[in-house]
Amino acid sequence: MLDQPIASIRGLRVEFETKDGPVVGVEDVSFDINPGETVCVVGESGSGKSVSSLSLMRLVEFGGGTIAGGQLVFDRDGKSQDLAQGDAALMRQIRGNEIGMIFQEPMTALNPVFTVGRQLTEGLRLHKGLGKAAAEARAIALLKEVRIPEAERRMKQYPHELSGGMRQRVVIAMAMACEPKLLIADEPTTALDVTIQAEILALMDRLKRETGTAVMFITHDMAVVAQMADRVVVMYRGNKVEEGPVTEIFANPQHDYTKALLAAVPRLGEMRGKPYPEPMKLLGQAQNEVPPITGTSEVLLNVENLVTRFPVKGGLLRRTVGNVHAVEDVSFKVFKGQTLSLVGESGCGKSTCGRSILRLVEPLSGKVEFEGQDILSLGSGAMHRQRQDMQMIFQDPFASLNPQMVLQDQVAEPMMNYGLASGGEVMDRVADLFDRVQLPRSFMRRYPHEMSGGQRQRIAIARALALNPKLIVADEAVSALDVSVQAQVLNLMMELQADLGLSFLFISHDMAVVERVSHQVGVMYLGRLVEIGPRERVFENPSHAYTQALMQAVPIADPTQRKSERDLNFKPIPSPIHPPSYEPEASSFIEVGPGHFVLTTDSGY
Helix, strand or coil: CCCCCCEEEEEEEEEEEECCEEEEEEEEEEEEECCCCEEEEECCCCCCHHHHHHHHCCCHHHHCEEEEEEEEEEEECCEEEEHHHCCHHHHHHHECCCEEEECCCHHHHCCCCCCHHHHHHHHHHHHHCCCHHHHHHHHHHHHHHCCCCCHHHHHCCCHHHCCHHHHHHHHHHHHHCCCCCEEEEECCCCCCCHHHHHHHHHHHHHHHHHHCCEEEEEECCHHHHHHHCCEEEEEECCEEEEEEEHHHHHHCCCCHHHHHHHHCCCCCCCCCCCCCCCCCCCCCCCCCCCCCCCCCCCEEEEEEEEEEEEEEEECCCCEEEEEEEEEEEEEEEEECCCEEEEECCCCCCHHHHHHHHCCCCCCCEEEEEECCEEHHHCCHHHHHHHCCCEEEECCCHHHHCCCCCCHHHHHHHHHHHCCCCCHHHHHHHHHHHHHHCCCCHHHHHCCHHHCCHHHHHHHHHHHHHCCCCCEEEEECCCCCCCHHHHHHHHHHHHHHHHHHCCEEEEEECCHHHHHHHCCEEEEEECCEEEEEEEHHHHHHCCCCHHHHHHHHHCCCCCCCCCCCHHHCCCCCCCCCEECCCCCCCCCCEEEEECCEEEECCCCCC
């Protein structure tokens, strides 16, 4: 006899009350999750995949949703219980104890006012009745299981003191603490680096095998699905459109939506033998023919020996007790009309490097020349004028837009600020920019909260383009977008580059995306560039041990090529904090191919 499913969602319907009447979040969805099985629920934002998982935990009610129909059957030691009818006391017993949840946004899933240790031990003491010392010992063991270095010290830290990847691991440790029978993971790796994502996927896979936990894994990343799933449920606009074993879905997708989803995934190795970046071919969309994006050999931005450090204060007098070596002796050139991508893990200094160039953080030393002009010596007035040519697209479009201004005013603001156009002209120019980033003009009067993540990111791009800049620093500009939206935004950036001769400094941790858009690639580790060169040389002949490990970690959107934990031999990342007296050695490189340089100094990897 087959085991009965650990959870069955049957005919689920969820409605949300809005000003304009009820909106259906999930229309009619049914699927089972069996013990020890990983079911991946895929679809784009708004497809209802998170709503399904929040319903199973009965958390959807706290977000204004009501379960309008269907059953949520959960197996409690052989007894079936319909959670849709469960009372608050029952749900308190089940949440965190029998069903664990890993939320999408680790910063909001953790409480900022409690230490990591307190949050980890809370569930253990409540559900498992452990004493203080036993709960702490178990919490430290959990942190070690999710590969967090210096676990004892982390217990006393607060969430804001950890990087995004670290916070996400703490959330996973919390979800696994009581060894639940079902683990719901809602986009647990979306904002993580390749290496950390690979480790966390391998970790979840191992924990699943060791504990027999069933996993409901919600994601829009098809490569992650290929790596993790036993079965796949594809959702589109509140309905299930396809379900099947993972190999079947990838080899032979039936529904048009599944086919389109798989077509939009950038795959590592697709660009072999192609000298220049190329827009992706998307199903069902007319493609603009983009001429080859050759760029020029003229240097636009020249960075030499850039160093940025942040002081660490401590003691009673708040003296500087150490420095974070965020960017250490970094040199590169960006050519006109070309894209240089900086890749590496979170905390490797790539965002700080981008911000230092625009002087959003002040570098300690080094040289930054833009069109021959020394940026670091400019006063504030001259720097303000210079920024007209250098713009930035930030990682989080929600945080970089003003929630109280309508979108047209946000895009118009830079033009007014620099006196580039007057009243009537400004709105014409804003309307043109909306056309450029493929947003309807009717959106001009909307506010940021009325837009999806992909639409907000397009507004950020429109705003960066408003001043006709020559260089755009794109900091993880597509990392949190759905695959099809990501493909559209990348194509848009490449079309703009071909039309306007823009140069990009593209900061990312997604190797497949980087391969798609770059002319040059620099790999950063612990604040240093460990390898830099033309994209095809770095990708086809990665020469530094860290670059090789990074390539090895990229999940492939093919379930027949799964990675095991053995394939991922990452070393723990050493601390970038050194005492004030520490003098790092200068970077030295050897040229392993034309324009392809590899660090010979000890980078710590």
